[in-house]
Amino acid sequence: MATPSPGPTRRGVLGFSAAAALGIVPDTARAAPDGQITIASHVSLAPTWFDPAETAGIITPFMMLYALHDAMMKAMPGKPMAPCLAEAWTVASDGLSYAFTLRKGVLFHNGEPVTADDVKFSLERYRGASAKTLKERVACVDVHDAERLTIRLNVPWPDFLTFYASATGAGWIVPRKHVQQVREDGHKKAPVGAGPYKFVSFNPGVELVCEAFEGYWRKPPAIKRLVFKVVPDEATRLAALQRGEIDIAYSIRGELADELTRTPGLSVKAAVGSATFWLYFADQWDALSPWHDQRVRLATGLAIDHKTINQALTLGHSHLTNSVFPENFDFYWQPPAPVHDPARARKLLAEAGHPRGFEAGDYYCDASYANIGEVVINNLREVGIRMKLRPLERAAFFKAYAEKKLKNVVQGASGAFGNAATRAEAFVVKGGTYVHGSYPDIDAAFVQQAAETDRAKREAILHRLQQLVHDKAIFAPIWQQAFISGVGPRVGESGFGLIEGFPYTAPYEDLTLKGKA
Amino acid sequence: MKQYILRRIGYSLLSLFLLSLTIFLFVRVTGDPVALLTEPGASQEDIEAMHRQFGLDQPLWVQYWHFVASFITGDFGQSFYYRTPVLDLYFQRLPNSLLLAAVAMVLSLVIGIPSGILAAVRVDGFWDSAGKLFALLGLSLPQFWVGLVLILVFSVSLGWLPSSGSGTVWHLLMPAFTLGWYFAAAHMRLTRSSMLEVLGSEYIKLARLKGLPEALVIGKHALKNALIPVITLAGINLVVMINVAVIVETVFAWPGIGRLLYEGVTFRDFPVVQAVVVIGGSMIILVNLLIDILYALIDPRIRLES
Numbered sequence: 001m002a003t004p005s006p007g008p009t010r011r012g013v014l015g016f017s018a019a020a021a022l023g024i025v026p027d028t029a030r031a032a033p034d035g036q037i038t039i040a041s042h043v044s045l046a047p048t049w050f051d052p053a054e055t056a057g058i059i060t061p062f063m064m065l066y067a068l069h070d071a072m073m074k075a076m077p078g079k080p081m082a083p084c085l086a087e088a089w090t091v092a093s094d095g096l097s098y099a100f101t102l103r104k105g106v107l108f109h110n111g112e113p114v115t116a117d118d119v120k121f122s123l124e125r126y127r128g129a130s131a132k133t134l135k136e137r138v139a140c141v142d143v144h145d146a147e148r149l150t151i152r153l154n155v156p157w158p159d160f161l162t163f164y165a166s167a168t169g170a171g172w173i174v175p176r177k178h179v180q181q182v183r184e185d186g187h188k189k190a191p192v193g194a195g196p197y198k199f200v201s202f203n204p205g206v207e208l209v210c211e212a213f214e215g216y217w218r219k220p221p222a223i224k225r226l227v228f229k230v231v232p233d234e235a236t237r238l239a240a241l242q243r244g245e246i247d248i249a250y251s252i253r254g255e256l257a258d259e260l261t262r263t264p265g266l267s268v269k270a271a272v273g274s275a276t277f278w279l280y281f282a283d284q285w286d287a288l289s290p291w292h293d294q295r296v297r298l299a300t301g302l303a304i305d306h307k308t309i310n311q312a313l314t315l316g317h318s319h320l321t322n323s324v325f326p327e328n329f330d331f332y333w334q335p336p337a338p339v340h341d342p343a344r345a346r347k348l349l350a351e352a353g354h355p356r357g358f359e360a361g362d363y364y365c366d367a368s369y370a371n372i373g374e375v376v377i378n379n380l381r382e383v384g385i386r387m388k389l390r391p392l393e394r395a396a397f398f399k400a401y402a403e404k405k406l407k408n409v410v411q412g413a414s415g416a417f418g419n420a421a422t423r424a425e426a427f428v429v430k431g432g433t434y435v436h437g438s439y440p441d442i443d444a445a446f447v448q449q450a451a452e453t454d455r456a457k458r459e460a461i462l463h464r465l466q467q468l469v470h471d472k473a474i475f476a477p478i479w480q481q482a483f484i485s486g487v488g489p490r491v492g493e494s495g496f497g498l499i500e501g502f503p504y505t506a507p508y509e510d511l512t513l514k515g516k517a
Numbered sequence: 518m519k520q521y522i523l524r525r526i527g528y529s530l531l532s533l534f535l536l537s538l539t540i541f542l543f544v545r546v547t548g549d550p551v552a553l554l555t556e557p558g559a560s561q562e563d564i565e566a567m568h569r570q571f572g573l574d575q576p577l578w579v580q581y582w583h584f585v586a587s588f589i590t591g592d593f594g595q596s597f598y599y600r601t602p603v604l605d606l607y608f609q610r611l612p613n614s615l616l617l618a619a620v621a622m623v624l625s626l627v628i629g630i631p632s633g634i635l636a637a638v639r640v641d642g643f644w645d646s647a648g649k650l651f652a653l654l655g656l657s658l659p660q661f662w663v664g665l666v667l668i669l670v671f672s673v674s675l676g677w678l679p680s681s682g683s684g685t686v687w688h689l690l691m692p693a694f695t696l697g698w699y700f701a702a703a704h705m706r707l708t709r710s711s712m713l714e715v716l717g718s719e720y721i722k723l724a725r726l727k728g729l730p731e732a733l734v735i736g737k738h739a740l741k742n743a744l745i746p747v748i749t750l751a752g753i754n755l756v757v758m759i760n761v762a763v764i765v766e767t768v769f770a771w772p773g774i775g776r777l778l779y780e781g782v783t784f785r786d787f788p789v790v791q792a793v794v795v796i797g798g799s800m801i802i803l804v805n806l807l808i809d810i811l812y813a814l815i816d817p818r819i820r821l822e823s
Contacts, residue, residue: 044780048600132566188600204599204606205780206683206772231681231770232779233661239668239680396548 033212033224035513037491039505040231040240042251044205050191055128055169059273059415059503065172066506067210067226069193070217072100072119072164072171076507077498080330081165084218085114085173085194095156095453102147106217108175109198116149121176123151123164130168156453159421162330167417196221196509205230221509241266241486248494248505249486254371257315257484265489269496270317270482273503274326275415277372279304279476280427282410283361285437290360291408294473295352296385300409301476302345303383306338309375310479317482324412324427324475325466328501331420331459333466338477345383357384361408366398367391372478373411402433413481420462421449428469442468490514521813529806536798537588540791541581549573550597550785571597571787584791593792598784603792606777611759613683614773617696617766618758620689624697625704626751630744632701633708637716637743638735648705655702660695664768667691681770692769696762700754707750711743752804760797 041063048054049061052069065071073089076082083089087103106114120141126134137160139152153160164171173194179187191199196218197210208228212221229246231237237249238256242263252260252268260268281297283289290296306320321327322335349357360380365373370391377387387409392400400406412434414427429446430438442465449461469475483503487494492512495505505511551567568574572583587594593603636648671691672680679688715721716739724734762775770776774793781789 044598044784046598046600054600203609203772204601205610205777229682229770232776233681233768233770235665236668236681236768236770239673240682242673243676243680245679245681393548394553396552398552399549 031222033214033221035223036225036227037223037248037511037513038227038229038246039248040229040237040246040250042232042234042237044230044232045202045208045228047188047202047204050199050202051188052122052169052172052174053125053127055126055172059417061169062502063504063506064208065169065195066504067195067197067508068191068199069172069174069195070106070114072173073161074171075166075499075502077510080328080500081161085119095153095158097150097152098160099150100148102149103217104147106194107215108178108194109192109213110175110178112175112177113146114173114175114194115146116143117146118173118176119143119149121179122173123170125174125179126168126170128169130163130170134163134168134170156451158450158453158455158458159419162417162419162422167422196507197226200225216509218507219509222512223508226508226511238486241488244488244490247488247491250483250504252484252486254313257486260484260486261315267487267494268315268317269485269487269494270314271485271496271503272317272319272328272480272482272501273415274328274417274501275413275481275483276321276324276326277369277411277413277478277481278324279376279478280410280412280434280436281474281476282404282406282436283408284474290352290354290358293352295348296354297473297476299345299348299352299383300380300385301473302339302341302348303379303385304338304376304476304478305340305379306479307340309372309379312375313371314479314482314484317484318479319482321480322470322477323466324414324469324477325420325423326480326501329419329423331462333420333463335466335470342383349384354384357386360385360387362390362406363387363409363411364390364392364397364400364406365411366394366413368394369411369413376411376478404436411478412475420466421446424462424465424469428465428474439468439472439474442472518813522810525806525809529802532802533795533799536802537585537791537795538581540794540798541584544785544787544790545577547782547785550787553785554597587788588795594788596781596786596789598780598786598789603788606789607774607792607796610772610774610777613771614759614762614766614775617689617692617762617771617773618755620693621697621700621758621762622751622755624693625700625754628697629701629704630708630747633705633747634712634735634740636705636709637712640713645709648709652702652706655698655705658698660699660764661768663698664691664695664765667695668768681768683772688769688771692762692765692771695769696758696765700751700758703754704747704751708743708747711746712739715739715743749808752808753801756797756800756804760793760800 043060045064049064050068052065055061055065070085072086073081073083085103085106086100089098089100091098100119102114102116102119108114120143123138123141137153137155137157139154142150142152144150174187175192178192196213196216198213200209200211202208207230210226212224214220231240234252234256238252238260240246241249257268260266279300281291283291284297286292310316310318310320319327320338322338325332349355363373363377370389373389373391377389380387401410401412412427414423416426424446426432427434428438428442429435430443445461445465445468449458449465452458452461485496490513492514493510495507495511498510499506550571551564551573554567572580591604595601596603596606599606632648632651636645639645668680668691671678678691682688721734721739724738760774761778762773763779765771766773766775767779777789778793780786781793
């Protein structure tokens, strides 16, 4: 039996109304685009981000994809997987095929219609992160006509849509004819997509200029021009925002964010993405290590003053969590709230044979987040866990983490897309890239869920898996980090926080200027 | 003379080889660029595929050979990050760097030379002390601090100048001053010491004994000779300003080569870093070579001693 899609194939009227409320149906009654919004980016924009085929497994390229391109389905306000270019889809009961129906009348920026052929081309052309995984598991794509196609898998893969729609750029559609005509280089230099904004010009490392695509199927954007300026220095971004040179400044942290709150007319926008931070007890499988004792690990978690750290570093906007799994992920299990209880931490340490605390070794972290480490180490010292901070340059840190060269305690983090299963695969279960050791019951649960096609049963298994991770105190979670940005006085709707788990402003067609909405 | 020039060219080529080898090895010591281009949690297969794509799976000597070959052919390869030819990126940024460097150089000379002369002429007096203080501040104040203070004062508080970017003459003022001040201080110090040396020489004493006006002695006879090392230094400084104004260009979001280098280092974009360093280094080596040849032409003792 096929599983119906969330598209408007059933309960037509109700579905249409709900979709309209979410803003995912065409809105043709809007005024012509007008004005300009200038966004100062904290990172240099890479042309690879203009091409869905090259999307790496990081969230930053989606900052561009949401402007220039459109996907079969994607995260939208109120919906983690809203139908976009695909109007509807069904999953075969054996989980081996996904049938899609495309939205009618959708055009690329060059006027060509979006067809099933383009969808097939885009999937087959995809070569970004997870390309190998997708290619191994996707058997073929059958195009039935211009608007219908079926993606067939080699084996049932419950996470297929997660990978296709959100974790990769494979489901973001480019025009086959155009790409083949201008070739890969030409497409990167002047990309054509089906998104709300058309590419106008790009000066690498300097700025990207986009112009509203009035034929965008969902609704014409309210803003005529979007300019992304690269301003690498955080203080300069803030100064530019204060002076009104830009309208949105990405990534303003700590003291500068505080300054932002004190500046009249400017507002702070905090978007909590999928980046969770935690302490990983790398030696917990070594019977001779103090970290082998679960009470010591629990004491560490109790020693962390989550609230104060959050207030000091992200103005209280990060979400305090007791899990390494982001709360916006599919199959998330809600653990008990984190508790800061130094007295109980000391009691647990005493029970574990450390009444006066102990020399706990090294605390490794990515140097760019050493500020978190400094505070946590102070918290730990208060209960007697004495550690030395070992900040490593980001890439060196993750390399050493992946190669299992780090000992004692590792301050880990990940903002990778996915769901609870993909996060567990990388950080919890045997064989994972960043897994120093594992527990048989958790490994068994992971294998079990991977073969389970019934969603409810799979969810139950993944919940159990997360509970085991929590109970065993494999990690001491810190927070799900907020990404803080500044918004200038001209902006009406900034788009921050509309899409859950997305740190940047989006969807761009929803952005408005005050008085011009 | 011919032998002298050939020897200097040989030294220059050796310097270039050592420079290329050093930067090639140095960037690789910083770590794996793929680690910065993938999210933590990326599969080993994806990481390896990216290594293959960038040729980082090849032995070091093969990678070095590709780098040298690309340099000889004037190609420099593709940027890992921007996925565009490095030379295109370099030439896109070059006009901005030339403009900034030219204005900063003019500022540094206009400020540095007169203040150096004044300090030398009024040695141990008020102007000398003021010049020394100016030079001390110029050389010791960090450029990022100077830049941020200028932004706070002239952009945020007074609202007179744009905080960042490029496009108008107003955009140019603060970065040019920040960059120029450091070099003005260096030029001032060298002008002062050079002038003091020249002012103590016999021909200046003779000029004064002959009753030439002081302005003529200083402005014509002393300055002409005192400026030779200053101009030499300015030539090399100009190359440095063009290629490695990293901090100034980053703070002011000025789209020049210094920022390209910063981006290259940040993203471990080996081809970009290698190209900027080798091109900048080649310019300095070339300027030095030309200076050596010119000195030898002017002063026969140099070529004979060599």
